[in-house]
Amino acid sequence: MSESYNHAAIEKKWRKIWEEKPVNPKDAGKEKYYCLDMFPYPSGNGLHVGHWRGYVISDVWSRYQLMQGKYVIHPMGWDAFGLPAENYAITHGIHPAVSTADNVKNIKKQIQDIASIYDWDMEVNTTDPAFYKWTQWIFVQMFKKGLAYEKEMPINWCPSCKTGLANEEVVNGKCERCGADVTKKNLRQWMLKITAYADRLLDDLDKLEWPEKVKKMQTEWIGRSYGAEVEFPIDGREDKITVYTTRPDTLFGATFMVLAPEHALAAELATEETKAAVEKYISDAANKSNVDRMQDKEKTGVFTGSYAINPMNGKKIPIWLSDYVLADYGTGAIMCVPAHDDRDFEFAKKFDIPIVQVIAKDGKEIEDMQEAYTEASGTMINSGEWNGMESAVLKKEAPHIVEEKGFGRAKKNFKLRDWVFSRQRYWGEPIPIVHCPACGAVPVPEEELPLTLPEVESYQPTGTGESPLAAIDSWVNCKCPKCGGAAKRETNTMPQWAGSSWYFLRYVDNKNNDALVDKEKAHKFLPVDMYIGGVEHAVLHLLYSRFYTKFLYDIGAVDFEEPFTRLFNQGMITGKNGIKMSKSKGNVVSPDDLVADYGCDSLRLYELFVGPPELDSEWDDRGIDGCLRFLSRFWNLFTEQYEKDAPETKELIYERNKLIYDITTRLQSFSLNTVISGFMEHNNTLIALAKKGGVDRKTLSAFVQLLAPFTPHLAEELWEKMGNSETVFSSGWPAYDEALLVTDEVEVAVQINGKVKAVVRLAKDVDQAAAVAAGKEALGDKLSGNIVKEIYVPGKIINIVVKP
């Protein structure tokens, strides 16, 4: 009896060997494959089994590419700026750099337990000045191109974190980080003009092999629409109000206008009688937090007392203010067509404003309208010169008509807003800008980068909205790089997204001090072929990274426009009953003990076996027993049968081909859970064949190779036992012969009226008549009544349709 499967000894042995002789040597001669994980934030809580899953998936995929003869770029790094470290510093007085370094050390050890083929020479850390030098450099380039600009704006303000938040950090009106209700505050902010890239970000989605779901989410986020800008003269005044509309075809139905309370003309349009009410409405809206404003489903509004002129028909229409009009979308003012827009309809009903239908529904005017008719299909009515036209056609032509008439133009709009890029925090990249009274905002000269983050006495937010950096006079006061006069440094820092928007470029040239990445290397190793991570980054991180990459392409820093060719989103691992794993819920499962008890290989298998990789899965520790049992059984099978060296039989050849086919096709379609069940099933079959007559070496060898990406230690050990001196990862991927997958005989189910009553074995090319005859024979006296139809689907089913 040979020795049984000892995972601890085997894993220890191979870790050491791989350390000395990596299985993925840097080999410029091979075709490259860049398989990237979304890099983690080094949290103090360490990794749980959910984090593991993504890394196992990416490692299996990487090793599969490796076995296909590619040089695999598979790096790992740390997204280490961010609020938790800063909050920890506030409560414990420990510098974020110190606690972060500790966390990195712990998590790195945990990640190394996975036995991934990460190339640690490529490691990056966003908080390393040598790294953020380039994060700052990119910002300076954007500034020079006019894509980074300052703007005083009402930003979301978290009174608890005492910091400004981007729209995307506000979840249901609450701070994404701490859950406090978000209010508003006017602050000077640095903005990035991502909207300048809106069209390209949208159009280039077509080029990507990404999940449709993610593409759709990005499409909606960017939110492009086509319509027209139309100018409405104000009765009794010289100036005009410009609106944006996607439905210029309904212009004759515009019976009122609404301005956002923040609109520049809002207060001015008030008359003596309405002044008090208008001013109150404006100030209420300004003080209302986003939460309140969103929760008020019921429309509110106030009449300004002024009128505009509908430029199509010359009619006087009232101008109202209401907060359902957004100040920062379109022009902050809308024309209202209550007959054909739900919101306008609701508003008109509530404030008793006339409703004029301009598109016929089913060819006629609706009597006693109860809801808006929002379809753009029907004939125009009540629309003067447009009467009789089809609204769908007019919708496209109207922008050009108003342009000819001189009061409008075709226009497209986006929901996407510019990106609020500054944070009033300490633990982030300092924004490399100097404010000079004479020269304005001046970038720190590139040769002075990185502008390092200074030591600070207190990490406490200032509470005034300024960063803690503002309290360091010696740092703030400086000379203007342009004129040499006294100037002050920018004290805002960058958001956590800054580093993560481009880190994937740096791995392939992480020590370069002269460029963010050498152009040759970028051309050779980039872009990323496969990007693996959680779906929670479907919009922001992926959109920002695409924006950065396009910008870097435009300035000639890289020669590709899209960073991630293919994307895979893995599902979350949850605790019992689908509850998200978290420290506070006490349901976190650490991989550390499982690795010690079951071995890395078994845990890797179970991470995949637990469920389809793209869906959420509930973790149940007990399931891992099955994976360890499978490996032990295969180990025993191998050690017994390899010595025996049974002769190859027809049955074994078929089984080997089927095994390679099953594993390969399932792996290629990313059905990793069924890859594992496939291994188990084939192992059971081989055990049965071993009892019958033995299993040949060629089949065992293929099994070991197929297993290698999943259980690298065990595979290497068995591969070595077979007398191989080179690693299994340089042995290639086994091939199957399609022709050998076809058997001479097939099992076919025999049905009566679609219900299975018997099973027959048939020669694979038997004809319909013979098949049906065999089926009837198998049915025997179960068959009764009048046969009305006989169906034979070759190799699948015989169905006899009878009537009693």
Add this chain to the structure above:
RNA sequence: GCCCGUGUGGCGGAAUUGGCAGACGCGCGGGACUUAAAAUCCCGUGAUGGCGACAUCGUACCGGUUCGACCCCGGUCACGGGCACCA
């Protein structure tokens, strides 16, 4: 409210996309080995009825198409995710 997923045994999940529902694993029951236990191995395991070979029902619910539906179509419900007045 709108958009996108998902719904299958006690549990996690399979089903080559319209062709034998429940693969594989967990758990559970029985047996072998053992002084005993663990480990291991063998058998069983959707529900109901029957000693039984077998019969009927069964993929969230209601209906439809089809020789045949977890799969396609129409409607309903539940859960999860995204967006949330974008003119």
